Amino acid sequence: MSYQKTKRPAQKSNKTSCKIKTGHAAIAKQPSATSPSSAIEPDISFKTASNFTSQNATINGVTATVEALSTLIASDNPLFKNGTVWTPHRPIRPEKSEGGIPFQINTPFEPAGDQPAAIKALVEGIERNERTQVLLGITGSGKTYTMAKIIEKTQRPALILAPNKTLAAQLYGEFKSFFPHNAVEYFVSYYDYYQPEAYVARSDTYIEKESSINEQIDRMRHAATRAVLERDDVIIIASVSCIYGIGSVETYTAMTFQMQKGDKLNHRQLLADLVTQQYRRQDINFTRGSFRVRGDTIEIFPSHLEDRAWRISLFGDEIETITEFDPLTGQKTGDLQSIKIYANSHYVTPRPTLNQAIKAIKMELAQRLDELNSVGRLLEAQRLEQRTIFDLEMLETTGSCAGIENYSRYLTGRNPGEPPPTMFEYIPNNALIFIDESHVTIPQIGGMYRGDFRRKATLAEYGFRLPSCMDNRPLRFEEWDAMRPQTIAVSATPGRWEIEQTCGVFVEQIIRPTGLIDPLTQVRPACTQVDDVMNEIRKTIKKGYRTLVTVLTKRMAEDLTEYLHEHNIRVRYMHSDIDTLERIEILRDLRLGTFDVLIGINLLREGLDIPECGFVAILDADKEGFLRSETSLIQTIGRAARNVDGHVILYADTITNSIERALQETTRRRQKQIAYNEEHHITPTSIKKNIGDVLNSVYENNYHADIPDFVTQNNKVDNNLANHIQHLEKSMREAAANLNFEEAARLRDEIKRLQKIELTIADDFLTHNDEYSTNETITQSSLFSKPDLDHMEPTMDVGLLESHQIKKKIHKKTFDKKIIK
Numbered sequence: 001m002s003y004q005k006t007k008r009p010a011q012k013s014n015k016t017s018c019k020i021k022t023g024h025a026a027i028a029k030q031p032s033a034t035s036p037s038s039a040i041e042p043d044i045s046f047k048t049a050s051n052f053t054s055q056n057a058t059i060n061g062v063t064a065t066v067e068a069l070s071t072l073i074a075s076d077n078p079l080f081k082n083g084t085v086w087t088p089h090r091p092i093r094p095e096k097s098e099g100g101i102p103f104q105i106n107t108p109f110e111p112a113g114d115q116p117a118a119i120k121a122l123v124e125g126i127e128r129n130e131r132t133q134v135l136l137g138i139t140g141s142g143k144t145y146t147m148a149k150i151i152e153k154t155q156r157p158a159l160i161l162a163p164n165k166t167l168a169a170q171l172y173g174e175f176k177s178f179f180p181h182n183a184v185e186y187f188v189s190y191y192d193y194y195q196p197e198a199y200v201a202r203s204d205t206y207i208e209k210e211s212s213i214n215e216q217i218d219r220m221r222h223a224a225t226r227a228v229l230e231r232d233d234v235i236i237i238a239s240v241s242c243i244y245g246i247g248s249v250e251t252y253t254a255m256t257f258q259m260q261k262g263d264k265l266n267h268r269q270l271l272a273d274l275v276t277q278q279y280r281r282q283d284i285n286f287t288r289g290s291f292r293v294r295g296d297t298i299e300i301f302p303s304h305l306e307d308r309a310w311r312i313s314l315f316g317d318e319i320e321t322i323t324e325f326d327p328l329t330g331q332k333t334g335d336l337q338s339i340k341i342y343a344n345s346h347y348v349t350p351r352p353t354l355n356q357a358i359k360a361i362k363m364e365l366a367q368r369l370d371e372l373n374s375v376g377r378l379l380e381a382q383r384l385e386q387r388t389i390f391d392l393e394m395l396e397t398t399g400s401c402a403g404i405e406n407y408s409r410y411l412t413g414r415n416p417g418e419p420p421p422t423m424f425e426y427i428p429n430n431a432l433i434f435i436d437e438s439h440v441t442i443p444q445i446g447g448m449y450r451g452d453f454r455r456k457a458t459l460a461e462y463g464f465r466l467p468s469c470m471d472n473r474p475l476r477f478e479e480w481d482a483m484r485p486q487t488i489a490v491s492a493t494p495g496r497w498e499i500e501q502t503c504g505v506f507v508e509q510i511i512r513p514t515g516l517i518d519p520l521t522q523v524r525p526a527c528t529q530v531d532d533v534m535n536e537i538r539k540t541i542k543k544g545y546r547t548l549v550t551v552l553t554k555r556m557a558e559d560l561t562e563y564l565h566e567h568n569i570r571v572r573y574m575h576s577d578i579d580t581l582e583r584i585e586i587l588r589d590l591r592l593g594t595f596d597v598l599i600g601i602n603l604l605r606e607g608l609d610i611p612e613c614g615f616v617a618i619l620d621a622d623k624e625g626f627l628r629s630e631t632s633l634i635q636t637i638g639r640a641a642r643n644v645d646g647h648v649i650l651y652a653d654t655i656t657n658s659i660e661r662a663l664q665e666t667t668r669r670r671q672k673q674i675a676y677n678e679e680h681h682i683t684p685t686s687i688k689k690n691i692g693d694v695l696n697s698v699y700e701n702n703y704h705a706d707i708p709d710f711v712t713q714n715n716k717v718d719n720n721l722a723n724h725i726q727h728l729e730k731s732m733r734e735a736a737a738n739l740n741f742e743e744a745a746r747l748r749d750e751i752k753r754l755q756k757i758e759l760t761i762a763d764d765f766l767t768h769n770d771e772y773s774t775n776e777t778i779t780q781s782s783l784f785s786k787p788d789l790d791h792m793e794p795t796m797d798v799g800l801l802e803s804h805q806i807k808k809k810i811h812k813k814t815f816d817k818k819i820i821k
Contacts, residue, residue, distance in 0.1 A: 087482070088424075088425075088479070088482050088483040089418075089421070089425060090425075090429070091248065091249040091250055091421075091425055092250075093229060093249060093253070093426075093428070094229065094253050096229065096230050096231060096232060097230055097258075097340060098230045098231045099231065099232055100182070100183070100231040100232035100233030100234070101181060101182065101233055102155060102233070103151055103152045103155055103179060103182055103233055104152065104179070104181070104182075105148055105149065105152050105178050105179065106177070106178065106179070106180050106181070107145075107177070107178060109145065109513070111142075111145070111146075111149060111513075112142075112513035113141065113142070113509075113511035113512050113513045113515075113676075114141065114508065114509040114510055114511040115141075115142055115145065115146050115149070115509065115513065117507075118135060118137070118146055118507050118508070118509045119146055119149045119150060119153065121507045122135060122146075122150055122488060122507055123150055123153050123154060126150070126154055126156075126432070126486055129486070130486070131486055131487065131501075132486075132487050132488075132489065132498070132501040132502055133487070133488045133489070133502060133506075133507065134438075134488070134489045134490075134491075134494050134498045134499065134501075134502050134505070134506035134507065135488055135489070135490045135491075135506070135507050135509060136491065136492065136494055136506045136507065136508045136509065136510075137490060137491075137492060137508075137509035137510075138492050138509065138510055138512070138518070138638065138641065138669060139492055139635075139638030139639070139641045139642065140512050140514070140516055140638070140641050140642045141509045141510065141511070141512050141513075142509070142512070142513055143436075143490050143509065144171065144174050144175075145178075146509065147160065147434050147488075147490065148175065148178045148179070150432070150488070151179075151235065151432070154432065156430050156431060156432050157228070157232065157233070157234045157235065157236075157427065157428055157430070157431045157432070158234075158235050158236070158431060158432045158433070158434060159235075159236045159238060159242075159423070159424075159427050159431055159432070159433050159434075160175070160235065160236065160237050160238065160433075160434045160436060161238055161239070161240065161242070161433065161434070161435045161436060161441050162237065162238070162239055162436050162437070162441065163239070163240065163436070163437050163440040163441040163444060164239060165188050165189070165239055166583065166584070167436065167437065168186070168188050168237050168238065168239045169186070169188075169237075170609065171237050171436065172184065172186045172237040175235055175237060179233075179235060182233040182234070182235065183227040183231045183233055183234045183235070184235045184237070185220065185223055185224035185227050185228075185234065185235070185236050185237070186217070186220040186221075186223075186224065186236075186237050186238075187220070187221055187224040187225075187236050187237065187238040187239075187242055187423060188217060188221075188238060188239040188241055189217075189239065189241040189244075190213050190214050190217040190218040190221055191211050191212065191213060191214070192212040192213070192214045193210070193211060193212040194210075194211045194212075195207065195208075195209065195210040195211065196209060196455065197209040197403070197459065197464070197465075198455050198458070198459070199458050199459055199462050199464055201458060201462065206464065209402075209403065215288065216306075219288060219303065219304060219305070219306055221346075222303040222304040222342065222344075222346075223304040223305075224236050224238075225246070225252070225342075225346065225423075225426055226304050226342050228426045228427055228428075229249075229253065229426065230340075232428075236423070236427070238423060240441060240444045240445055240448065242422060242423040242424070243422055243423075243424075243445060243448060243474045243475040243480055244420075244422065244448075244473075244474045245405065245408055245419075245420030245421060245422055245472055245473070245474075246346040246347070246421060246422065246423065247345070247346035247347045247348065247349075247412075247421065248411075248412040248421035248425070249421065249425050249426055251348065251349050251350060251353060251411070251412070252342075252343065252346060252348065254350050255276070255277055255342075255343045255348045255349075255350060256340055256341060256342050256343065257273060257340070257341055258338060258339065258340040258341075259312065259319060259322070259338065259339055259341070260319070260322075260337060260338040261319055261320075261321065261322055261336075261337050261338065262318065262319060263318070263319050264317050264318055265314075265317060265319065266317065267296075267298075267314065267317065270298065271291075271293065271298070274291050274300065274341075276348070276351070276399060277341065277342075277343040277344055277345075277348055278343060278344040278345045278348055278399070278400060279291050279300070279303075279344050280344075281293070286299065286301060286309070286327055287301060288301050288302075288303060288305070288306070289301065289303050289344040296313065296314040296315070297311060297312065297313050297314070298311075298312045298314070299311045299312075299325075299327075300312070300341065301327055302341065302342070303342060303343070303344045303345075304342065307326060307327070307328070308324050308325070308326065308327070308333065309324070309325055309326075309327040310322060310323070310324055310325075310336070310339055311323045311324075311325055321335065322335070322336040322337070322338070322339055323335055323336065324336055345400070347400070347404055347405065347408075347411070348399070348400075349399065349411050351399070353411065353413070354395060354399060354411070356410075357395075357407060357410035357411050358392055358395055358396060360410045361388070361392060361407055361410055361466070361468075362392065364466050364467070364468055365384070365385070365388050365389075365466060368384060368466060368467065369381050369384065369385060372384070372463065377463070379463070380461075380462055380463030381463065382463075383462075383463040383464065384463040384464070384465075384466070387464065387465075388466060391403070391404075391407070395407075405472045406465055406466070406468075406469040406472050407466075407468065407469075407472075408420050408421075408471065408472045409468045409471040409472070410468065414471060416468070416471065417471065418471070419473070419475050419476070419479045420471065420472060420473065422474075422475060422483075424475075424480070424483045424484065425483075427485070429485060430485070431485050432485065432486055432487075432488065433484055433485060433486070433487040433488070434487075434488050434490055435487060435488070435489045435490060435491075436490050436491075437490070437491055438489035438490060438491045438494060438495060438498050439491045439493050439494060439495040439498075439631055442489070442495055442497055442498065443495070445475070445477055445480055446477040448474040448475075449473060449474050449475070449476045449477070452473050452474060453470060453473060456469050456470045456472075456473070457470060489501075492634060492635065492638060493630070493631040493634050493635060494506060510669050510672055510673065511672070511673060511676050512641075512673070514684065514685050514686070515673075515677050515682035515683060515684040515685065516641060516642065516643075516644060516673075516684045516685070516686070517669075517670050517673040517674055517677070517684060518637070518638075518641055518666050518669045518670045518673065519616070519637060519640040519641055519643075519646040519647050519648050519666075520647045520648070520670075521637055521647070521648045521649075521650065521662075521663060521666050522647070522648070522649050522650070523621070523649075523650045523651075523652055523655065523659065523663075524649055524650070524651055524652075525651070525652075525653055526619070526620060526621075526622065526651040526652055526653045527653065529617075529619050529620075529651035530560070530563070530619075532649075532651070533549060533617045533619070533649075533651075534564065534567060534569070536615055536617065536649065537564070537569060537596070537597055537615070537617075538569075539615075540596075540614050540615040541569075541596050543614055543645065545612055545613065545614025545615065545643065545645065546590055546591070546593075546596055546597070546598070546610060546612045546613050546614065546615075547596060547597045547598070547613070547614070547615045547616075547617065548597075548598055548600070548604050548608075548610070548613055548615070548616045548617070548639055548640075549597060549598070549599045549600070549616075549617045549619065550599075550600055550601065550602075550604050550616075550617070550618050550619065550627075550636055551599060551600075551601060551619050551620070552601065552619070552620050552623060552627055552628075553601065554575045554576075554577065554601065556619075557573040557574075557575055557599045557600065557601055558573055560573075560599055561573040561599050564597060564599075569596065569597055570594075570595035570596045570597065571595060571596070571597040571598070571599065572586055572589075572590075572595050572597075572598055572599070573598070573599040573600065574586050574587075574598060574599070574600045574603055574604075575600060575601050575602075575603065576601075576602075576603075583603070586598065587608070587610070590610065590612075591610060591612055593612075594756065601627070602627060602632075604616075604636060604639060605632065605635045605636055605639075608639055609642070610639065610642070611642040611643055611686055612643070613639055613640055613642065613643055613646065614640070614643050614645050614646050614647070615640065615646070615647060615648075615649075616636060616637065616639050616640040616646070616647075616648045616649075617648075617649050617651070618633065618636055618637075618648070618649070618650045618651065619651050620651065620652070621633065621650035621651055621652040621656075621659055622652035622653055622654045622655070622656050622659065624656050624657075624658060628656070628658060628659075629658050630657075630658040630661045630662050630665075633650070633658060633659065633662035634662050634665060634666070636648075637662065637666060642686065643686045644684045644685060644686045645686075721754065721757065724754070725751055725754050725755065728747050728750060728751050728754070729747075729751060731747055732744050732747035732748055732751065735747060
């Protein structure tokens with residue numbers, strides 16, 4: 001991460017700050033069709049917007065965008081812009097060259113339980129052109145299968161919104177298995193790490209944009225946009241990041257070109273066109289998004305393909321053959337009659353449009369510099385001029401620059417305040433939208449805009465960006481609401497906005513195809529919750545099931561993990577400090593039985609699919625708040641609903657309103673399910689699901705090397721496992737330093753395998769020893785969470801030994817006093 005201090009001369013008279021209230025200080029208004037909930041309000045108050053456009057507007061430098069926003073807010077119509085009612089942009093899409101095949105589900109299962117009635121009701125609503133419908137489907141009732149059947153019956157493309165990458169990837173795997181012959185694509189944020197550009201005025205600190213892009217997900221994003229433009233049988237699985245801007249449909253399609261066998265073309269012009277599309281010429285390192293030239297043969301690695309590339313053979317100026325081949329082995333895999341090449345970036349811009357944009361940027365720069373100079377803000381003016389001129393030179397020379405998205409208003413020809421082009425402009429008008437876990441996803445859509453606007457307003461005020469950068473933003477909720485096609489909100493606990501949209505009407509899916517009923521839920525005193533949980537965990541382990549425990553804080557999760565481990569229980573914790581990849585591995589290890597108990601805070605909720613879970617414990621259930629609201633309790637209770645022996649215990653000293661409502665709803669559902677089973681003579685059975693890594697093709701391809709075990713007869717560990725692991729770590733780093741990455745990957749995987757063995761040995765050792773000895777080399781990372789080898793120092797275990805032992809004894813005493821009374 002790059003931090004840069006800037007020196008500013010003292011300015012007393014003209015120094016102002018751009019203060020934007022983005023929370024609940026906005027105009028109070030009653031919920032309406034365009035206001036999803038009390039948490040989704042106008043983005044800034046009218047008073048604040050008015051201040052922007054008065055005498056301080058020229059100082060703040062956000063005139064154009066804020067004038068549009070103030071007009072919008074003052075109109076009492078959230079879609080009122082520039083004197084007229086704003087209507088979503090519907091771009092003209094090119095004719096689809098591939099068409100598609102009919103949607104057909106590939107599964108032996110037939111709709112059961114409440115599924116047939118729910119499918120019929122929702123399909124009839126779609127045929128009646130109802131814009132919004134709600135499917136209230138409980139955990140394990142087959143909501144995903146219901147969505148798939150609706151797509152099959154309507155034969156319409158679909159966009160499925162998920163609240164996070166993990167659930168999106170889970171849905172992607174399920175729909176891939178349902179529709180193996182159709183285009184099921186994945187469109188989420190391609191950042192593994194993202195630090196947005198920002199300026200902290202209080203400390204005078206500039207934070208430069210820093211990011212790490214996942215190549216696999218970037219490829220899948222390109223495949224998704226191409227499939228939407230080329231095929232009719234498309235299902236896009238997306239996260240909320242789809243409301244952020246990408247290149248416009250017009251410019252993206254204008255930068256594509258098609259070639260057929262027998263066409264005449266200019267060799268040099270073809271290479272120039274590929275460079276314009278932001279393909280890189282790499283004659284040696286032939287990777288995705290690059291091309292290479294070998295005499296009259298041009299090889300292209302398209303941006304949307306993973307293991308296939310195209311070879312164009314020329315005879316003079318005529319295309320003689322077009323073949324598809326494996327870029328790794330060079331082996332030919334097929335002959336092609338024609339190909340269509342899409343750009344290597346969604347932000348490519350044709351040269352005429354780029355020239356017009358450069359002129360407009362120069363005009364705004366001159367106007368902004370006049371504003372800053374007129375009020376004596378010379379440092380900001382000099383900074384803005386230097387940064388913007390550099391970007392303009394890069395645009396003129398290469399057609400791109402770092403942070404090109406900040407000039408999206410001019411590159412797409414939008415007016416100030418208008419939303420940027422997003423995925424919703426790519427999907428066809430007859431598409432369906434399914435909002436999975438809508439009670440979480442919809443508030444996310446409403447909250448994305450505010451923080452983004454405040455951050456960029458500060459950048460514009462202090463001369464780091466032109467004011468037009470604020471038009472590179474996510475959609476506001478009202479804009480998304482106006483752009484969305486027919487929508488089905490899917491949740492076990494629908495939010496207020498969804499219910500208001502349908503006037504309280506929803507389709508209920510409570511009866512599970514397996515006959516499972518909601519788990520038996522009890523309330524027990526919180527004063528002895530830890531000891532009681534431990535006893536229940538031991539009973540659950542004897543039955544061969546797993547346990548989920550939810551607590552309120554990270555510290556409590558870690559301390560409880562440590563306490564249970566000291567009592568010979570195989571346990572791990574999972575919270576927001578654990579990265580996405582490690583969370584997936586933790587959940588997989590839980591299902592495989594590597595450990596028996598998983599402790600979490602807010603991650604053990606929506607979409608967590610663990611049929612082996614037989615017991616869920618909710619500690620401190622009477623602490624009213626977000627983590628113990630009615631919705632949170634119902635969602636957490638549902639994690640035990642996939643097992644016939646599942647049960648839930650809420651530990652509370654008082655029965656709060658949320659607990660009472662959650663228990664009433666669970667009881668209502670149980671009674672209905674039991675009556676249905678008795679009427680139809682159904683015996684409940686646990687859900688059975690293969691333990692597969694759904695995300696293997698989505699996330700881990702960039703990180704995991706599938707290499708056989710490293711240990712052979714010549715690599716005996718003997719009795720000193722910790723020293724052997726340290727030796728392997730040293731060898732791994734030496735191999736990486738020598739650029740021998742295959743050997744380093746092999747050693748890394750072997751270290752991970754041995755650390756699992758070390759954990760098992762530690763468990764067995766603790767069974768026979770109540771106190772730790774001074775010779776132990778068991779680290780906190782190896783006990784409770786998976787170590788990160790990329791950040792582990794060679795002597796980490798030795799260095800942490802002494803402090804870990806002291807810390808463990810202190811924690812044990814304080815934990816006993818504070819929690820186990």
